[in-house]
Amino acid sequence: MKGKEKDRFWERIPMQELSEKQWESLCDGCCKCCAYKLQDEDTEEMVFTNVVCKYLDLEAGRCTVYDERQKYVPDCIKVTPQNATELEWMPNTCAYKLVANGEPLPLWHPLETGDPRSTMLSGNSAVGKVISEDTIDLDDIEDYVVSDDYFEQVHKTD
Numbered sequence: 215m216k217g218k219e220k221d222r223f224w225e226r227i228p229m230q231e232l233s234e235k236q237w238e239s240l241c242d243g244c245c246k247c248c249a250y251k252l253q254d255e256d257t258e259e260m261v262f263t264n265v266v267c268k269y270l271d272l273e274a275g276r277c278t279v280y281d282e283r284q285k286y287v288p289d290c291i292k293v294t295p296q297n298a299t300e301l302e303w304m305p306n307t308c309a310y311k312l313v314a315n316g317e318p319l320p321l322w323h324p325l326e327t328g329d330p331r332s333t334m335l336s337g338n339s340a341v342g343k344v345i346s347e348d349t350i351d352l353d354d355i356e357d358y359v360v361s362d363d364y365f366e367q368v369h370k371t372d
């Protein structure tokens with residue numbers, strides 16, 4: 215952000231006191247949280263797949279039912295200041311998780327760059343790396359498990 219000092223509100227205001235606008239702006243729009251996750255029954259380890267919820271617009275990288283998402287997907291988590299520290303399964307780059315744990319935002323985060331496209335331009339969006347649940351047999355979901363750094367890599371599914 216050139217020309218004026220950034221208001222690094224996420225570093226000076228406690229999460230519970232952020233305005234709704236500030237809270238929403240923390241989301242980097244990566245869409246990684248819309249990917250199916252699987253948990254190992256024995257170790258409880260959580261792994262990501264490259265299969266996403268059918269309500270994600272795969273081109274725009276936006277939820278098509280955002281305001282009513284819990285009506286359509288009851289387990290779609292609404293991140294709040296209260297639960298932000300408990301969401302261990304969220305991607306490690308999730309800004310809510312980082313800020314809740316007192317960690318800095320990545321340099322590619324739109325609040326750092328001033329460019330809303332910087333998540334995608336830096337290769338940190340799930341867009342282009344995922345397929346919709348509508349296109350697979352969900353009984354085969356284990357075939358779609360990806361590595362921990364899959365969403366940080368620059369590659370495409372097509």
Ligand code: SF4
Pocket residue numbers: 240241242243244245246247248293304305307308309310
């Ligand atoms: S993982 Fe976090 S930062 Fe990324 S889209 Fe989901 S809520 Fe937003």
Ligand code: SF4
Pocket residue numbers: 247248249267268269270271276277278279280283284286287290291
């Ligand atoms: S309902 Fe929307 S926000 Fe929730 S997982 Fe699906 S696409 Fe993502």
